[in-house]
Amino acid sequence: MDLDPTDKRLLAALQRDGQMTADALGRDLNLSPSQAGRRRQRLEERGVIRGYRAVLDPVAAGLGVEAFVQIAMATHTEENARDFLRLCRTRAEIVGAWTLTGEADYLLRVFCGDLGDLNRLVQQTLLPHPAVSRVHSQIVMERVKSDAPLPL
Structure with missing residues (x-):
């Protein structure tokens, strides 16, 4: 889908605040609220906007450990991939x-929630899985830049 400059500005605004009303979008884009609302609806219908959600603070939600886990497969079969x-x-x-x-x-x-939970996930779920050959985990020490808006 080709996005014109106004579409890109609308998407950038919604990435900053997904709850913006058509009135607020219209003011931000110098459009009428109905034009802004129709543009948003068109972008939703075409799948450019896939949904809206709340952004939570993981620590405040009780999830104190974030990690990236690399998985090497034991064998590359369709069944292993599907199961994993x-x-x-x-x-x-x-x-x-x-x-x-x-x-x-x-x-x-x-x-x-904590390192014990991560250890259980790795030791009791990932490593024993028949599709998995190797697990390498890296614990996040600090989120420097997390889930930034897409560069439009």
Whole structure:
């Protein structure tokens, strides 16, 4: 989908505040509220805007440990991949999962209450999984820049 400059400004505004009303968007974009609302609706219908959500502070929500976990697969079969992806989708601690090029096959972003919870996830869930050969975890010490808006 081609985005014109106004679409990009609208998307940038919504990334800053997903609760902006059509009135506020219109003022921000120098459009009428109805024009701003129609543009937003068109972007939603075309899948450019996939949804809206609250951004939570993980520590305040009781999730004091954030980690990135690299997974190397034991064998690269369709069944192993399907089973491992099912595990990723069903474990609440795993908030992001990506397939990678290079040494690791998957990168997982996880949030846990404490180091014990992370250890249990790795030792009792990930390592014993038949699809997994190797697990390498890195604990986040400080979020320098986290989940920034897309560069439009």
